[in-house]
Amino acid sequence: MNWRKTGGLLLGMLVGMNVVGAANEKPNVVFFLVDDFGWGALSSMGSDFHETPNIDKLAKSGMAFSNGYAACTVCSPSRAAILTGCYPGRIRLTDWIAGHKRPYAKLKVPDWNMKIDHERILLPEALKEAGYATSFIGKWHLMPMRQKELMKDHFPEAHGFDQNIGGREWGQPKGRGLFFHPFDMPNVTSNEGDYLTDRLTDYAIEFIDQQQTNPFFLYFSYYTVHWPIMGKPELVAKYEAKLKSGKYNQNNPEYAAMVQSLDESVGRVLDKLEESGLADKTIVIFTGDNGATGSKYCGGLRGSKAYSHEGGVREPFFIKGPGIQPGTSDVPVIGTDFYPTILDLIAAPLKPEQHKDGVSLKPLLLQTGDIEERALFWHYPHYHKTKPYGAIRSGDYKLIEFFEDGKLELYNLKDDLAEESNLADRMPEKAAELLKELEQWRIRVDAQLPTPNPEYDPERGSHGV
Known part of the structure:
Protein backbone atom coordinates (compact mmCIF):
# COMPACT_ATOMS: atom_id res chain seq x y z
CA MET A 1 0.00 0.00 0.00
CA ASN A 2 1.22 3.50 -0.81
CA TRP A 3 0.97 4.99 2.68
CA ARG A 4 2.10 8.42 1.51
CA LYS A 5 -0.67 8.56 -1.08
CA THR A 6 -3.28 7.10 1.28
CA GLY A 7 -2.26 9.50 4.03
CA GLY A 8 -2.50 12.41 1.60
CA LEU A 9 -6.00 11.37 0.56
CA LEU A 10 -7.08 11.04 4.18
CA LEU A 11 -5.63 14.45 4.98
CA GLY A 12 -7.45 15.90 1.98
CA MET A 13 -10.74 14.41 3.20
CA LEU A 14 -10.22 15.86 6.66
CA VAL A 15 -9.27 19.25 5.21
CA GLY A 16 -12.33 19.15 3.01
CA MET A 17 -14.50 18.47 6.04
CA ASN A 18 -12.86 21.41 7.79
CA VAL A 19 -13.75 23.69 4.88
CA VAL A 20 -17.47 23.06 4.97
CA GLY A 21 -17.83 22.32 8.69
CA ALA A 22 -21.22 21.58 10.10
CA ALA A 23 -24.31 22.56 8.18
CA ASN A 24 -24.87 25.58 10.43
CA GLU A 25 -21.23 26.68 10.12
CA GLU A 373 -5.34 20.84 -18.22
CA ARG A 374 -7.20 23.27 -20.45
CA ALA A 375 -6.77 26.30 -22.64
CA LEU A 376 -7.87 29.79 -21.61
CA PHE A 377 -9.54 32.18 -24.05
CA TRP A 378 -10.12 35.90 -24.57
CA HIS A 379 -12.46 37.55 -27.06
CA TYR A 380 -12.51 41.30 -27.65
CA PRO A 381 -14.23 42.25 -30.95
CA HIS A 382 -13.92 45.98 -30.17
CA TYR A 383 -11.69 48.99 -30.62
CA HIS A 384 -9.91 50.51 -27.67
CA LYS A 385 -6.19 51.03 -27.16
CA THR A 386 -5.99 47.69 -28.94
CA LYS A 387 -7.66 46.68 -32.17
CA PRO A 388 -10.21 43.84 -32.17
CA TYR A 389 -8.59 40.54 -31.23
CA GLY A 390 -8.95 37.06 -29.83
CA ALA A 391 -6.40 35.11 -27.81
CA ILE A 392 -5.72 31.65 -26.44
CA ARG A 393 -3.29 30.40 -23.83
CA SER A 394 -2.53 26.68 -24.01
CA GLY A 395 0.27 25.38 -21.82
CA ASP A 396 3.17 27.80 -22.05
CA TYR A 397 2.07 29.24 -25.38
CA LYS A 398 -0.17 32.18 -26.08
CA LEU A 399 -1.54 33.14 -29.49
CA ILE A 400 -3.12 36.49 -30.32
CA GLU A 401 -5.16 36.94 -33.50
CA PHE A 402 -5.97 40.46 -34.68
CA PHE A 403 -9.22 40.51 -36.61
CA GLU A 404 -8.54 43.44 -38.95
CA ASP A 405 -5.82 41.73 -40.95
CA GLY A 406 -5.46 38.24 -39.45
CA LYS A 407 -2.05 39.05 -37.98
CA LEU A 408 -0.84 36.43 -35.51
CA GLU A 409 1.46 36.78 -32.52
CA LEU A 410 2.77 33.68 -30.75
CA TYR A 411 4.69 33.76 -27.47
CA ASN A 412 6.23 31.20 -25.16
CA LEU A 413 5.29 32.74 -21.82
CA LYS A 414 7.58 30.45 -19.85
CA ASP A 415 10.63 31.83 -21.65
CA ASP A 416 9.27 35.23 -22.69
CA LEU A 417 6.80 36.60 -20.15
CA ALA A 418 7.31 40.11 -21.52
CA GLU A 419 6.11 38.93 -24.97
CA GLU A 420 9.07 40.41 -26.80
CA SER A 421 9.71 37.61 -29.31
CA ASN A 422 6.89 36.78 -31.74
CA LEU A 423 7.32 33.13 -32.74
CA ALA A 424 4.48 32.96 -35.27
CA ASP A 425 6.79 32.88 -38.31
CA ARG A 426 9.32 30.56 -36.68
CA MET A 427 6.71 28.11 -35.36
CA PRO A 428 3.94 28.16 -38.01
CA GLU A 429 2.63 24.71 -37.08
CA LYS A 430 2.16 25.72 -33.44
CA ALA A 431 0.51 28.96 -34.47
CA ALA A 432 -1.86 27.09 -36.80
CA GLU A 433 -2.68 24.55 -34.08
CA LEU A 434 -3.63 27.24 -31.57
CA LEU A 435 -5.50 29.29 -34.16
CA LYS A 436 -7.63 26.26 -35.02
CA GLU A 437 -8.39 25.68 -31.34
CA LEU A 438 -9.30 29.35 -30.92
CA GLU A 439 -11.61 29.27 -33.95
CA GLN A 440 -13.30 26.10 -32.72
CA TRP A 441 -13.82 27.65 -29.30
CA ARG A 442 -15.51 30.69 -30.88
CA ILE A 443 -17.90 28.36 -32.67
CA ARG A 444 -18.67 26.42 -29.46
CA VAL A 445 -19.57 29.52 -27.46
CA ASP A 446 -21.21 31.28 -30.44
CA ALA A 447 -18.98 34.33 -30.04
CA GLN A 448 -19.77 37.39 -32.13
CA LEU A 449 -17.21 38.61 -34.63
CA PRO A 450 -16.78 42.07 -36.14
CA THR A 451 -17.67 42.44 -39.80
CA PRO A 452 -16.34 44.58 -42.67
CA ASN A 453 -17.49 48.15 -42.22
CA PRO A 454 -19.05 49.72 -45.35
CA GLU A 455 -18.39 53.16 -43.84
CA TYR A 456 -14.67 52.50 -43.42
CA ASP A 457 -12.54 55.59 -43.92
CA PRO A 458 -8.77 55.06 -43.43
CA GLU A 459 -8.28 58.74 -42.63
CA ARG A 460 -10.96 58.78 -39.92
CA GLY A 461 -10.82 55.16 -38.80
CA SER A 462 -9.34 55.87 -35.38
CA HIS A 463 -11.72 58.73 -34.64
CA GLY A 464 -14.52 58.13 -32.18
CA VAL A 465 -17.85 59.89 -31.64
Whole structure:
Protein backbone atom coordinates (compact mmCIF):
# COMPACT_ATOMS: atom_id res chain seq x y z
CA MET A 1 0.00 0.00 0.00
CA ASN A 2 1.22 3.50 -0.81
CA TRP A 3 0.97 4.99 2.68
CA ARG A 4 2.10 8.42 1.51
CA LYS A 5 -0.67 8.56 -1.08
CA THR A 6 -3.28 7.10 1.28
CA GLY A 7 -2.26 9.50 4.03
CA GLY A 8 -2.50 12.41 1.60
CA LEU A 9 -6.00 11.37 0.56
CA LEU A 10 -7.08 11.04 4.18
CA LEU A 11 -5.63 14.45 4.98
CA GLY A 12 -7.45 15.90 1.98
CA MET A 13 -10.74 14.41 3.20
CA LEU A 14 -10.22 15.86 6.66
CA VAL A 15 -9.27 19.25 5.21
CA GLY A 16 -12.33 19.15 3.01
CA MET A 17 -14.50 18.47 6.04
CA ASN A 18 -12.86 21.41 7.79
CA VAL A 19 -13.75 23.69 4.88
CA VAL A 20 -17.47 23.06 4.97
CA GLY A 21 -17.83 22.32 8.69
CA ALA A 22 -21.22 21.58 10.10
CA ALA A 23 -24.31 22.56 8.18
CA ASN A 24 -24.87 25.58 10.43
CA GLU A 25 -21.23 26.68 10.12
CA LYS A 26 -20.95 27.40 6.43
CA PRO A 27 -17.87 29.51 5.69
CA ASN A 28 -18.42 33.14 4.87
CA VAL A 29 -17.04 34.57 1.64
CA VAL A 30 -15.32 37.95 1.27
CA PHE A 31 -14.41 38.88 -2.29
CA PHE A 32 -12.12 41.87 -2.92
CA LEU A 33 -12.27 43.01 -6.56
CA VAL A 34 -9.97 45.93 -7.39
CA ASP A 35 -10.48 48.18 -10.39
CA ASP A 36 -7.65 48.65 -12.92
CA PHE A 37 -5.14 46.83 -10.74
CA GLY A 38 -1.84 45.90 -12.30
CA TRP A 39 0.19 42.75 -11.69
CA GLY A 40 3.08 44.80 -10.28
CA ALA A 41 1.21 47.23 -8.02
CA LEU A 42 1.82 45.30 -4.77
CA SER A 43 5.01 45.51 -2.78
CA SER A 44 5.07 41.71 -2.63
CA MET A 45 4.89 41.58 -6.43
CA GLY A 46 7.70 43.94 -7.26
CA SER A 47 6.74 47.47 -6.30
CA ASP A 48 9.42 49.23 -4.26
CA PHE A 49 7.34 52.41 -3.91
CA HIS A 50 3.87 51.24 -2.89
CA GLU A 51 3.23 49.95 0.63
CA THR A 52 0.76 47.08 0.85
CA PRO A 53 1.44 45.08 4.04
CA ASN A 54 -2.14 43.87 4.52
CA ILE A 55 -2.62 42.56 1.00
CA ASP A 56 0.86 41.04 1.08
CA LYS A 57 -0.04 39.22 4.30
CA LEU A 58 -3.26 37.98 2.69
CA ALA A 59 -1.31 36.65 -0.30
CA LYS A 60 1.08 34.74 1.96
CA SER A 61 -1.67 33.28 4.12
CA GLY A 62 -3.46 31.52 1.27
CA MET A 63 -2.89 30.21 -2.23
CA ALA A 64 -1.34 32.71 -4.63
CA PHE A 65 -1.75 31.87 -8.32
CA SER A 66 1.14 33.20 -10.39
CA ASN A 67 -0.79 32.65 -13.65
CA GLY A 68 -4.06 34.27 -12.60
CA TYR A 69 -6.07 36.10 -15.27
CA ALA A 70 -9.00 38.41 -15.72
CA ALA A 71 -11.42 37.28 -18.41
CA CYS A 72 -11.12 40.54 -20.34
CA THR A 73 -8.78 43.47 -20.77
CA VAL A 74 -11.53 45.92 -19.70
CA CYS A 75 -13.90 45.99 -16.77
CA SER A 76 -17.56 45.16 -17.50
CA PRO A 77 -16.88 41.84 -19.30
CA SER A 78 -14.42 40.75 -16.64
CA ARG A 79 -16.92 41.53 -13.87
CA ALA A 80 -19.70 39.71 -15.69
CA ALA A 81 -17.45 36.67 -16.10
CA ILE A 82 -16.89 36.47 -12.35
CA LEU A 83 -20.60 36.64 -11.59
CA THR A 84 -21.73 34.26 -14.37
CA GLY A 85 -18.82 31.82 -14.59
CA CYS A 86 -18.97 32.32 -18.36
CA TYR A 87 -16.57 33.84 -20.84
CA PRO A 88 -17.58 37.28 -22.13
CA GLY A 89 -17.73 35.80 -25.63
CA ARG A 90 -20.38 33.31 -24.53
CA ILE A 91 -22.67 35.88 -22.89
CA ARG A 92 -21.85 38.48 -25.56
CA LEU A 93 -21.00 41.12 -22.98
CA THR A 94 -17.63 41.86 -24.51
CA ASP A 95 -16.78 45.51 -23.84
CA TRP A 96 -16.95 48.08 -21.07
CA ILE A 97 -20.43 49.54 -20.98
CA ALA A 98 -21.24 51.48 -23.11
CA GLY A 99 -18.04 51.09 -25.15
CA HIS A 100 -16.31 53.27 -27.73
CA LYS A 101 -17.92 54.18 -31.04
CA ARG A 102 -15.59 54.07 -34.03
CA PRO A 103 -17.98 54.50 -36.99
CA TYR A 104 -15.23 54.74 -39.60
CA ALA A 105 -13.01 51.90 -38.39
CA LYS A 106 -12.12 49.05 -40.70
CA LEU A 107 -14.41 46.64 -38.86
CA LYS A 108 -17.94 47.08 -37.58
CA VAL A 109 -18.38 46.04 -33.95
CA PRO A 110 -21.13 43.43 -33.38
CA ASP A 111 -24.41 44.28 -31.67
CA TRP A 112 -23.24 43.13 -28.25
CA ASN A 113 -25.07 42.70 -24.96
CA MET A 114 -24.83 45.55 -22.42
CA LYS A 115 -26.46 43.72 -19.52
CA ILE A 116 -26.51 40.34 -17.80
CA ASP A 117 -29.66 38.45 -18.76
CA HIS A 118 -31.96 37.66 -15.85
CA GLU A 119 -32.34 34.09 -17.05
CA ARG A 120 -28.86 33.40 -15.69
CA ILE A 121 -28.34 32.36 -12.09
CA LEU A 122 -25.47 34.51 -10.90
CA LEU A 123 -23.01 33.69 -8.13
CA PRO A 124 -24.85 35.77 -5.48
CA GLU A 125 -28.15 34.14 -6.44
CA ALA A 126 -26.59 30.70 -6.06
CA LEU A 127 -25.29 31.70 -2.64
CA LYS A 128 -28.70 33.00 -1.59
CA GLU A 129 -30.09 29.58 -2.49
CA ALA A 130 -27.51 28.16 -0.07
CA GLY A 131 -28.72 30.43 2.74
CA TYR A 132 -26.25 33.30 2.43
CA ALA A 133 -26.84 36.98 3.08
CA THR A 134 -25.35 38.90 0.16
CA SER A 135 -23.93 42.42 0.03
CA PHE A 136 -22.63 44.39 -2.92
CA ILE A 137 -20.36 47.34 -2.18
CA GLY A 138 -18.69 49.58 -4.74
CA LYS A 139 -18.47 49.61 -8.53
CA TRP A 140 -21.15 47.74 -10.50
CA HIS A 141 -20.95 49.01 -14.14
CA LEU A 142 -23.22 46.26 -15.48
CA MET A 143 -26.24 48.30 -16.56
CA PRO A 144 -27.55 48.93 -20.12
CA MET A 145 -26.68 52.63 -20.31
CA ARG A 146 -28.04 52.94 -23.85
CA GLN A 147 -31.39 51.41 -22.85
CA LYS A 148 -32.45 53.80 -20.12
CA GLU A 149 -35.83 52.12 -19.67
CA LEU A 150 -34.12 48.87 -18.62
CA MET A 151 -31.56 50.31 -16.22
CA LYS A 152 -33.81 50.12 -13.17
CA ASP A 153 -33.98 46.34 -13.63
CA HIS A 154 -30.23 45.82 -13.53
CA PHE A 155 -28.99 47.25 -10.26
CA PRO A 156 -27.17 44.75 -8.01
CA GLU A 157 -30.37 44.10 -6.04
CA ALA A 158 -31.94 42.68 -9.21
CA HIS A 159 -29.10 40.18 -9.57
CA GLY A 160 -28.99 38.46 -6.21
CA PHE A 161 -27.65 41.01 -3.74
CA ASP A 162 -29.64 41.82 -0.61
CA GLN A 163 -28.11 45.27 -0.44
CA ASN A 164 -26.35 47.63 -2.79
CA ILE A 165 -23.93 50.21 -1.47
CA GLY A 166 -22.59 52.47 -4.20
CA GLY A 167 -23.35 50.38 -7.27
CA ARG A 168 -24.78 52.11 -10.31
CA GLU A 169 -24.08 52.49 -14.03
CA TRP A 170 -20.80 54.33 -13.49
CA GLY A 171 -17.45 52.79 -14.36
CA GLN A 172 -15.65 55.34 -12.20
CA PRO A 173 -16.62 57.92 -9.57
CA LYS A 174 -18.61 60.69 -11.23
CA GLY A 175 -20.18 62.32 -8.19
CA ARG A 176 -19.65 65.95 -7.37
CA GLY A 177 -16.57 65.16 -5.28
CA LEU A 178 -15.35 62.17 -7.32
CA PHE A 179 -13.29 60.16 -4.75
CA PHE A 180 -14.23 62.68 -2.04
CA HIS A 181 -17.55 63.78 -0.50
CA PRO A 182 -20.16 64.14 -1.92
CA PHE A 183 -20.20 60.80 -3.77
CA ASP A 184 -23.75 60.77 -5.23
CA MET A 185 -23.96 56.98 -5.04
CA PRO A 186 -26.87 54.76 -4.00
CA ASN A 187 -27.22 54.25 -0.24
CA VAL A 188 -23.95 56.03 0.56
CA THR A 189 -24.00 58.89 3.04
CA SER A 190 -20.94 61.03 3.68
CA ASN A 191 -19.58 64.12 5.36
CA GLU A 192 -17.10 66.77 4.34
CA GLY A 193 -13.63 65.26 3.93
CA ASP A 194 -14.79 61.64 3.57
CA TYR A 195 -12.80 59.51 1.12
CA LEU A 196 -14.68 56.98 -0.99
CA THR A 197 -12.54 53.91 -0.29
CA ASP A 198 -12.72 54.56 3.46
CA ARG A 199 -16.46 55.20 3.44
CA LEU A 200 -17.24 52.03 1.50
CA THR A 201 -15.09 50.11 4.00
CA ASP A 202 -17.26 51.47 6.82
CA TYR A 203 -20.26 49.84 5.15
CA ALA A 204 -18.37 46.55 4.71
CA ILE A 205 -17.57 46.43 8.41
CA GLU A 206 -21.17 47.32 9.27
CA PHE A 207 -22.40 44.43 7.13
CA ILE A 208 -20.08 41.98 8.88
CA ASP A 209 -21.36 43.24 12.24
CA GLN A 210 -24.91 42.49 11.15
CA GLN A 211 -24.11 38.90 10.09
CA GLN A 212 -22.48 37.39 13.18
CA THR A 213 -24.75 34.33 13.12
CA ASN A 214 -25.48 34.08 9.39
CA PRO A 215 -23.22 32.91 6.55
CA PHE A 216 -22.57 35.87 4.29
CA PHE A 217 -21.13 36.87 0.93
CA LEU A 218 -19.45 40.28 0.91
CA TYR A 219 -18.58 41.35 -2.62
CA PHE A 220 -16.40 44.42 -2.19
CA SER A 221 -15.90 45.83 -5.67
CA TYR A 222 -13.63 48.85 -5.35
CA TYR A 223 -13.80 51.97 -7.51
CA THR A 224 -10.11 52.44 -6.78
CA VAL A 225 -7.61 52.59 -8.50
CA HIS A 226 -9.55 53.76 -11.54
CA TRP A 227 -9.09 57.26 -12.88
CA PRO A 228 -9.34 59.99 -11.62
CA ILE A 229 -6.17 59.35 -9.63
CA MET A 230 -6.96 61.04 -6.31
CA GLY A 231 -5.35 60.12 -3.00
CA LYS A 232 -5.91 61.47 0.48
CA PRO A 233 -3.75 64.59 0.93
CA GLU A 234 -1.84 63.28 3.94
CA LEU A 235 -0.89 60.10 2.06
CA VAL A 236 0.02 62.00 -1.08
CA ALA A 237 2.35 64.15 1.02
CA LYS A 238 3.88 61.00 2.51
CA TYR A 239 4.74 59.59 -0.92
CA GLU A 240 5.94 62.93 -2.26
CA ALA A 241 8.46 62.94 0.56
CA LYS A 242 9.33 59.30 -0.07
CA LEU A 243 9.94 60.01 -3.74
CA LYS A 244 12.54 62.60 -2.84
CA SER A 245 14.44 60.05 -0.76
CA GLY A 246 15.49 57.79 -3.61
CA LYS A 247 14.75 56.25 -7.00
CA TYR A 248 11.83 53.85 -7.39
CA ASN A 249 10.32 51.78 -10.16
CA GLN A 250 7.06 53.72 -9.73
CA ASN A 251 6.83 57.42 -9.03
CA ASN A 252 3.26 58.68 -8.74
CA PRO A 253 2.46 59.82 -5.16
CA GLU A 254 -1.27 60.16 -5.90
CA TYR A 255 -1.45 56.60 -7.20
CA ALA A 256 0.63 55.26 -4.32
CA ALA A 257 -1.71 57.01 -1.89
CA MET A 258 -4.72 55.32 -3.52
CA VAL A 259 -2.99 51.94 -3.27
CA GLN A 260 -2.25 52.50 0.43
CA SER A 261 -5.90 53.40 1.06
CA LEU A 262 -6.88 50.17 -0.71
CA ASP A 263 -4.46 48.22 1.47
CA GLU A 264 -5.77 49.86 4.63
CA SER A 265 -9.31 48.99 3.56
CA VAL A 266 -8.44 45.33 3.09
CA GLY A 267 -6.68 45.39 6.44
CA ARG A 268 -9.70 46.87 8.21
CA VAL A 269 -12.00 44.18 6.83
CA LEU A 270 -9.58 41.38 7.74
CA ASP A 271 -9.12 42.84 11.23
CA LYS A 272 -12.91 42.92 11.65
CA LEU A 273 -13.10 39.24 10.76
CA GLU A 274 -10.44 38.52 13.39
CA GLU A 275 -12.15 40.61 16.06
CA SER A 276 -15.47 38.91 15.34
CA GLY A 277 -14.04 35.42 15.55
CA LEU A 278 -14.86 34.82 11.90
CA ALA A 279 -11.40 34.80 10.31
CA ASP A 280 -11.06 31.01 10.48
CA LYS A 281 -14.57 30.59 9.05
CA THR A 282 -14.18 32.88 6.06
CA ILE A 283 -12.95 32.38 2.50
CA VAL A 284 -11.17 35.52 1.30
CA ILE A 285 -10.48 36.23 -2.38
CA PHE A 286 -8.45 39.08 -3.85
CA THR A 287 -8.08 39.91 -7.54
CA GLY A 288 -8.45 42.65 -10.16
CA ASP A 289 -10.76 43.17 -13.12
CA ASN A 290 -8.06 44.08 -15.66
CA GLY A 291 -4.59 45.53 -15.89
CA ALA A 292 -3.55 48.96 -14.71
CA THR A 293 -3.76 52.12 -16.75
CA GLY A 294 -0.08 52.41 -17.56
CA SER A 295 2.44 49.61 -17.90
CA LYS A 296 4.63 50.82 -15.02
CA TYR A 297 2.14 49.15 -12.66
CA CYS A 298 2.04 45.86 -14.57
CA GLY A 299 5.23 44.28 -13.25
CA GLY A 300 7.28 44.37 -16.44
CA LEU A 301 4.56 42.76 -18.54
CA ARG A 302 3.85 44.05 -22.02
CA GLY A 303 0.83 46.31 -22.33
CA SER A 304 -1.73 47.40 -19.76
CA LYS A 305 -5.47 47.88 -19.50
CA ALA A 306 -7.24 47.72 -22.89
CA TYR A 307 -4.29 46.04 -24.62
CA SER A 308 -4.14 42.49 -25.93
CA HIS A 309 -0.99 41.44 -24.08
CA GLU A 310 -0.33 40.09 -20.58
CA GLY A 311 -0.32 43.49 -18.90
CA GLY A 312 -3.99 43.84 -19.76
CA VAL A 313 -5.22 40.61 -18.21
CA ARG A 314 -2.72 39.05 -15.78
CA GLU A 315 -3.80 39.80 -12.21
CA PRO A 316 -3.03 39.15 -8.55
CA PHE A 317 -5.16 36.09 -7.72
CA PHE A 318 -5.21 35.08 -4.04
CA ILE A 319 -7.54 32.73 -2.16
CA LYS A 320 -7.34 31.94 1.55
CA GLY A 321 -9.76 30.17 3.85
CA PRO A 322 -10.45 27.15 6.03
CA GLY A 323 -8.27 24.22 4.99
CA ILE A 324 -6.37 26.21 2.37
CA GLN A 325 -2.67 25.86 3.04
CA PRO A 326 -0.37 28.77 2.22
CA GLY A 327 1.50 28.27 -1.03
CA THR A 328 1.77 29.16 -4.67
CA SER A 329 0.47 27.58 -7.85
CA ASP A 330 1.57 28.14 -11.43
CA VAL A 331 -1.58 26.55 -12.89
CA PRO A 332 -3.29 29.04 -15.26
CA VAL A 333 -6.61 30.16 -13.78
CA ILE A 334 -9.15 32.80 -14.76
CA GLY A 335 -12.03 34.86 -13.39
CA THR A 336 -14.71 32.39 -14.54
CA ASP A 337 -13.30 29.90 -12.01
CA PHE A 338 -14.42 31.81 -8.92
CA TYR A 339 -18.11 30.83 -9.20
CA PRO A 340 -17.69 27.03 -9.14
CA THR A 341 -14.76 27.27 -6.71
CA ILE A 342 -16.81 29.15 -4.13
CA LEU A 343 -19.74 26.75 -4.44
CA ASP A 344 -17.40 23.79 -4.08
CA LEU A 345 -15.65 25.22 -1.03
CA ILE A 346 -18.95 25.79 0.81
CA ALA A 347 -20.24 22.33 -0.20
CA ALA A 348 -23.08 23.76 -2.26
CA PRO A 349 -24.16 21.97 -5.44
CA LEU A 350 -22.29 23.07 -8.54
CA LYS A 351 -24.29 24.55 -11.39
CA PRO A 352 -22.47 23.43 -14.55
CA GLU A 353 -25.23 24.77 -16.77
CA GLN A 354 -24.53 28.21 -15.35
CA HIS A 355 -20.76 28.48 -14.79
CA LYS A 356 -20.03 26.82 -18.12
CA ASP A 357 -16.52 28.20 -18.51
CA GLY A 358 -15.25 27.90 -14.95
CA VAL A 359 -13.74 24.98 -13.09
CA SER A 360 -13.47 24.46 -9.35
CA LEU A 361 -9.99 25.14 -8.02
CA LYS A 362 -10.74 23.28 -4.79
CA PRO A 363 -8.27 20.41 -5.51
CA LEU A 364 -5.48 22.94 -5.98
CA LEU A 365 -6.47 24.95 -2.92
CA LEU A 366 -6.67 21.93 -0.63
CA GLN A 367 -3.71 20.28 -2.33
CA THR A 368 -5.67 17.10 -2.91
CA GLY A 369 -5.17 16.88 -6.67
CA ASP A 370 -4.97 18.76 -9.94
CA ILE A 371 -7.49 20.18 -12.36
CA GLU A 372 -7.73 19.00 -15.94
CA GLU A 373 -5.34 20.84 -18.22
CA ARG A 374 -7.20 23.27 -20.45
CA ALA A 375 -6.77 26.30 -22.64
CA LEU A 376 -7.87 29.79 -21.61
CA PHE A 377 -9.54 32.18 -24.05
CA TRP A 378 -10.12 35.90 -24.57
CA HIS A 379 -12.46 37.55 -27.06
CA TYR A 380 -12.51 41.30 -27.65
CA PRO A 381 -14.23 42.25 -30.95
CA HIS A 382 -13.92 45.98 -30.17
CA TYR A 383 -11.69 48.99 -30.62
CA HIS A 384 -9.91 50.51 -27.67
CA LYS A 385 -6.19 51.03 -27.16
CA THR A 386 -5.99 47.69 -28.94
CA LYS A 387 -7.66 46.68 -32.17
CA PRO A 388 -10.21 43.84 -32.17
CA TYR A 389 -8.59 40.54 -31.23
CA GLY A 390 -8.95 37.06 -29.83
CA ALA A 391 -6.40 35.11 -27.81
CA ILE A 392 -5.72 31.65 -26.44
CA ARG A 393 -3.29 30.40 -23.83
CA SER A 394 -2.53 26.68 -24.01
CA GLY A 395 0.27 25.38 -21.82
CA ASP A 396 3.17 27.80 -22.05
CA TYR A 397 2.07 29.24 -25.38
CA LYS A 398 -0.17 32.18 -26.08
CA LEU A 399 -1.54 33.14 -29.49
CA ILE A 400 -3.12 36.49 -30.32
CA GLU A 401 -5.16 36.94 -33.50
CA PHE A 402 -5.97 40.46 -34.68
CA PHE A 403 -9.22 40.51 -36.61
CA GLU A 404 -8.54 43.44 -38.95
CA ASP A 405 -5.82 41.73 -40.95
CA GLY A 406 -5.46 38.24 -39.45
CA LYS A 407 -2.05 39.05 -37.98
CA LEU A 408 -0.84 36.43 -35.51
CA GLU A 409 1.46 36.78 -32.52
CA LEU A 410 2.77 33.68 -30.75
CA TYR A 411 4.69 33.76 -27.47
CA ASN A 412 6.23 31.20 -25.16
CA LEU A 413 5.29 32.74 -21.82
CA LYS A 414 7.58 30.45 -19.85
CA ASP A 415 10.63 31.83 -21.65
CA ASP A 416 9.27 35.23 -22.69
CA LEU A 417 6.80 36.60 -20.15
CA ALA A 418 7.31 40.11 -21.52
CA GLU A 419 6.11 38.93 -24.97
CA GLU A 420 9.07 40.41 -26.80
CA SER A 421 9.71 37.61 -29.31
CA ASN A 422 6.89 36.78 -31.74
CA LEU A 423 7.32 33.13 -32.74
CA ALA A 424 4.48 32.96 -35.27
CA ASP A 425 6.79 32.88 -38.31
CA ARG A 426 9.32 30.56 -36.68
CA MET A 427 6.71 28.11 -35.36
CA PRO A 428 3.94 28.16 -38.01
CA GLU A 429 2.63 24.71 -37.08
CA LYS A 430 2.16 25.72 -33.44
CA ALA A 431 0.51 28.96 -34.47
CA ALA A 432 -1.86 27.09 -36.80
CA GLU A 433 -2.68 24.55 -34.08
CA LEU A 434 -3.63 27.24 -31.57
CA LEU A 435 -5.50 29.29 -34.16
CA LYS A 436 -7.63 26.26 -35.02
CA GLU A 437 -8.39 25.68 -31.34
CA LEU A 438 -9.30 29.35 -30.92
CA GLU A 439 -11.61 29.27 -33.95
CA GLN A 440 -13.30 26.10 -32.72
CA TRP A 441 -13.82 27.65 -29.30
CA ARG A 442 -15.51 30.69 -30.88
CA ILE A 443 -17.90 28.36 -32.67
CA ARG A 444 -18.67 26.42 -29.46
CA VAL A 445 -19.57 29.52 -27.46
CA ASP A 446 -21.21 31.28 -30.44
CA ALA A 447 -18.98 34.33 -30.04
CA GLN A 448 -19.77 37.39 -32.13
CA LEU A 449 -17.21 38.61 -34.63
CA PRO A 450 -16.78 42.07 -36.14
CA THR A 451 -17.67 42.44 -39.80
CA PRO A 452 -16.34 44.58 -42.67
CA ASN A 453 -17.49 48.15 -42.22
CA PRO A 454 -19.05 49.72 -45.35
CA GLU A 455 -18.39 53.16 -43.84
CA TYR A 456 -14.67 52.50 -43.42
CA ASP A 457 -12.54 55.59 -43.92
CA PRO A 458 -8.77 55.06 -43.43
CA GLU A 459 -8.28 58.74 -42.63
CA ARG A 460 -10.96 58.78 -39.92
CA GLY A 461 -10.82 55.16 -38.80
CA SER A 462 -9.34 55.87 -35.38
CA HIS A 463 -11.72 58.73 -34.64
CA GLY A 464 -14.52 58.13 -32.18
CA VAL A 465 -17.85 59.89 -31.64
